[in-house]
Amino acid sequence: MSNAPVDKGRRRFLTVATAVVGGAGVVGAAVPFIASWNPSAKARIAGAPVEMKIDKIEPGQLVRSEWRGSPVWVIRRTQAMIDSLPLVEDNLRDPDSEQPQQPEYAKNKHRSIDPEWFVAVGICTHLGCSPQFIQRDFGAMEGVDAGFFCPCHGSRFDIAGRVFQGVPAPTNLMIPPHYFVDDATILIGEEEGAA
Secondary structure: OOOOOOOHHHHHHHHHHHHHHHHHHHHHHHHHHHHOOOOOHHHHHHHOOEEEEOOOOOOOOEEEEEEOOEEEEEEEOOHHHHHHHHHHHHHEOOOOOOOOOOOHHHOOOOOOOOOOEEEEEOOOOOOOOOOEEEOOOOOOOOOOOOEEEEOOOOEEEOOOOOEEOOOOOOOOOOOOOEEEEEOOEEEEOOOOOOO
């Protein structure tokens, strides 16, 4: 056993240096672990808003896109389609969109920001099939030419995605958050001012 004097300054330095190196090691191990909680790049892209050009869409035309792995429809409604909306109200399950299937700004008769443009997730609210867009001879009732028909179980929706009574689908089609960037572009998946 040695009787050498204890160098308290050196001991304090070694204690502090060991604590700093140990702390750096903990941080070095924690950063990748915590970063692994973040969604992957593929998941971030899948949930990202989708920008869509709409200036070339003709009246009465449906154009499909994809957002969060689901089909999204954008329809430029004709005046006849818009005029047919009040004709079907007595035959609809939820004509005033009381169920929360749309953002607050689309809780109206046409279920959209602008009556000319209809944006909806193209999935039936019954079992997740994708309804067909019928432009002529919809057959739901007299004077209504256009709407959506799900061939899997016979659910019908009007041109605003409102579900008819007496069909398996329980609610209206879902309206995704969206807004018009300009007259030629719509952003699906984000509300205006949310960025």
